[in-house]
Amino acid sequence: MIDLLTIFVLAVFVGFEVVSKVSTILHTPLMSGANAIHGVILVGAILITGSAESTLELVLGLLAVFLATVNVVGGFVVTDRMLEMFRK
Amino acid sequence: MTTVGLMYLVASLCFILALKGLSSPKYARYGNLVGAFGMLVAVVTAYVHGVVHNGLWILVAIALGVVVGIPAARSVKMTAIPQMVALFNGVGGAAAALVALAEFFAVPDTTVMFRLATVLTVLIGSVSFSGSVVTFLKLQELMTTRPVLLPAGQQLAIAAAVSSVALCALTMAVPNGFLLWLLAVVGLALGVLFVLPVGGADVPIAISLLNAFTGLAVAASGYVLANTLLIVAGTLVGASGTILTRLMAQAMGRSLANILFGAFKATTAAVQGEEQRTVKSGTVEDVAILLGYANNVVVVPGYGLAVAQAQHAVRELVSTLEKRGVAVSYGIHPVAGRMPGHMNVLLAEADVPYEQLKELDDVNPGITSVDVAVVVGANDVVNPGARDEPSSPIYGMPIFDVDRAKSVVFMKRSMRPGFAGVDNELLYNPKTTLLFGDAKDSLTKLLAAVKQL
Numbered sequence: 001m002i003d004l005l006t007i008f009v010l011a012v013f014v015g016f017e018v019v020s021k022v023s024t025i026l027h028t029p030l031m032s033g034a035n036a037i038h039g040v041i042l043v044g045a046i047l048i049t050g051s052a053e054s055t056l057e058l059v060l061g062l063l064a065v066f067l068a069t070v071n072v073v074g075g076f077v078v079t080d081r082m083l084e085m086f087r088k
Numbered sequence: 089m090t091t092v093g094l095m096y097l098v099a100s101l102c103f104i105l106a107l108k109g110l111s112s113p114k115y116a117r118y119g120n121l122v123g124a125f126g127m128l129v130a131v132v133t134a135y136v137h138g139v140v141h142n143g144l145w146i147l148v149a150i151a152l153g154v155v156v157g158i159p160a161a162r163s164v165k166m167t168a169i170p171q172m173v174a175l176f177n178g179v180g181g182a183a184a185a186l187v188a189l190a191e192f193f194a195v196p197d198t199t200v201m202f203r204l205a206t207v208l209t210v211l212i213g214s215v216s217f218s219g220s221v222v223t224f225l226k227l228q229e230l231m232t233t234r235p236v237l238l239p240a241g242q243q244l245a246i247a248a249a250v251s252s253v254a255l256c257a258l259t260m261a262v263p264n265g266f267l268l269w270l271l272a273v274v275g276l277a278l279g280v281l282f283v284l285p286v287g288g289a290d291v292p293i294a295i296s297l298l299n300a301f302t303g304l305a306v307a308a309s310g311y312v313l314a315n316t317l318l319i320v321a322g323t324l325v326g327a328s329g330t331i332l333t334r335l336m337a338q339a340m341g342r343s344l345a346n347i348l349f350g351a352f353k354a355t356t357a358a359v360q361g362e363e364q365r366t367v368k369s370g371t372v373e374d375v376a377i378l379l380g381y382a383n384n385v386v387v388v389p390g391y392g393l394a395v396a397q398a399q400h401a402v403r404e405l406v407s408t409l410e411k412r413g414v415a416v417s418y419g420i421h422p423v424a425g426r427m428p429g430h431m432n433v434l435l436a437e438a439d440v441p442y443e444q445l446k447e448l449d450d451v452n453p454g455i456t457s458v459d460v461a462v463v464v465g466a467n468d469v470v471n472p473g474a475r476d477e478p479s480s481p482i483y484g485m486p487i488f489d490v491d492r493a494k495s496v497v498f499m500k501r502s503m504r505p506g507f508a509g510v511d512n513e514l515l516y517n518p519k520t521t522l523l524f525g526d527a528k529d530s531l532t533k534l535l536a537a538v539k540q541l
Contacts, residue, residue, distance in 0.1 A: 001201055004311055004319060011307075011320045014104060015327025022111040024339050024447075027332060027428035031296050032173045033110040033120050034329055037103050038180050038303045040127060040321040042150075043134040044187045044313050048194070049146050050139030057190045058142060062149045064186035069153020070160075071180035072131075076124040077161035078172055079110075083117040085166075085436035 029082045036075025042068035095133040096317035102126025103321050107328055130317055166434055167394040170426045171227035174220045174295045177302055181216025184209055184305040185272060191312050196263055203263060205311035207256040210268055212305035214275025215282065219298045222283040223291050227426060235287030245281040252278055282348075289468060289482070290347045292427040293336050297348075300329025339422035341484045367503075370521040372530065375497050376537035378521070380412060382459035386451055388419040388488050389435070391426055392465020392501065396527035399438030402464060405535045406444075412538075417444050419451040419461075419488050421469035452489050461490035462497045463514075465527045471512045482510055496520040499530050 022030060045068045049061030102122050109119020139146060157176075164172045188209035225231045238244060255271040279298075286294045303325025310318030337344045379385060393402060406416045418440065424431035432445060455461070463470050473480035474487045490496050491514050498520050514520055523530050 007319050008323050011323035012327045015324040018107045019111050019328040019331050024422040025429045025432045028430050030110045034325045035173055035177050035299050037321055038306045038325040041183045041306045043130050044309050044318050046134045047138040048187050048190045049142050057194050060186045060190035064183040065146055065149040066153045067179040068183035069150045070157040071176050073154050074157035074161040074176045079120045082433050085433050
């Protein structure tokens with residue numbers, strides 16, 4: 001348990017550090033990109049559905065897989081579309 | 089197991105590099121692609137090593153998600169990006185809550201830490217989902233964009249917050265499926281009550297905060313599943329999202345507390361005394377002469393420009409003016425559009441050169457020597473009330489001081505107030521000429537008139 005907590009604390013600092021300086025131009029794409037990254041819950045959804053025993057677990061899990069996939073693909077695609085505009 | 093761990097490590101590194109890349113204009117696009125690659129690695133690893141059964145079902149659900157997500161992200165108009173991001177954020181939060189619920193029913197009897205992580209995931213995920221849905225409704229203007237103050241809304245919000253904490257404690261003491269469902273419902277109510285009083289221009293900040301919330305929910309779900317990748321990625325988003333929210337609030341010159349809870353305090357905004365005040369409206373020809381013979385022009389575009397899809401029209405007008413020897417630049421407010429940086433995206437889409445985009449600090453010091461400031465579809469970002477009137481709901485937000493330019497042309501569809509719902513003193517300024525009509529229509533006519541000069 002303490003291992004997981006260590007990882008959590010370190011990740012907090014990394015998260016603060018990577019975005020501490022960012023120009024306003026990139027606020028929207030950065031938010032959108034971070035939004036896509038938390039779609040990683042898809043991994044959790046797949047694991048939980050892959051070992052589901054009851055119908056309830058299966059239904060909850062599959063719904064989570066569906067929603068998380070929308071989060072992931074939608075998030076990355078929409079961010080890419082935004083950043084495409086900056087390519088000059 | 090080691091392979092799986094290594095793959096998750098690779099994915100975690102990709103996510104860190106993605107956020108790093110997204111913070112710099114040069115590498116932003118690569119950053120996003122690196123993030124997508126990391127996601128692919130993570131998902132394939134989870135599927136190959138973690139799925140015991142239901143594999144086909146999972147693939148079907150993923151396929152459905154792709155079929156829904158990609159066309160939605162591809163077809164959304166650039167003007168509607170903020171609400172799309174809100175929706176994607178909301179479904180992520182819902183997914184986290186569902187994962188924690190499913191895991192609870194799979195393994196109901198466990199340690200205290202595990203239960204704590206479970207209740208937190210369910211609560212934060214639910215808040216993020218319903219809150220995001222409300223922000224979507226507001227930005228899509230399916231409901232009012234003004235702050236909504238329910239009778240006893242503050243008491244209701246406090247009651248929901250207190251009962252959710254109580255339910256968390258109770259569920260940890262007595263692990264019970266019904267209590268967990270109840271917690272999810274209270275979380276949904278809390279999310280709605282939390283976002284309803286946030287009004288107008290502040291909604292994007294609420295989205296950013298909910299984005300950080302979803303990150304935290306994902307991190308908490310990582311504890312539930314003892315999965316380091318979820319902890320790392322969720323925490324990264326939670327931490328960076330919090331910083332980003334603060335940066336956005338700073339760009340608007342507001343404190344976060346003021347944005348989230350300001351509506352509770354602001355009892356009555358100053359009542360406008362005079363109902364009928366005179367404004368000066370001009371013809372397209374008047375404005376064309378004003379612009380054509382100016383030396384120095386600043387264009388301040390706003391969300392209305394984007395709604396009218398007039399980015400290209402404004403660019404054409406600007407290049408025609410430049411051919412006549414007029415120096416033109418664009419004044420881009422940090423929150424022009426609906427989100428920080430949104431306007432830059434929209435103008436970049438119309439091929440406006442990056443160098444012409446000027447920020448507040450570049451424009452305001454020299455504003456008194458500007459001959460004409462053209463305000464197109466913007467309102468709140470040029471409202472002098474934000475600078476001069478402490479009673480104004482947008483007081484403190486930095487603005488373009490266009491009222492100090494030699495003259496102002498205000499293109500407006502109607503006398504309706506801006507997104508924040510505040511009356512604008514600039515409209516009644518004797519220096520201001522109003523040009524009523526659809527932004528694109530007016531600009532096209534103006535372009536023709538300037539060419540005639």
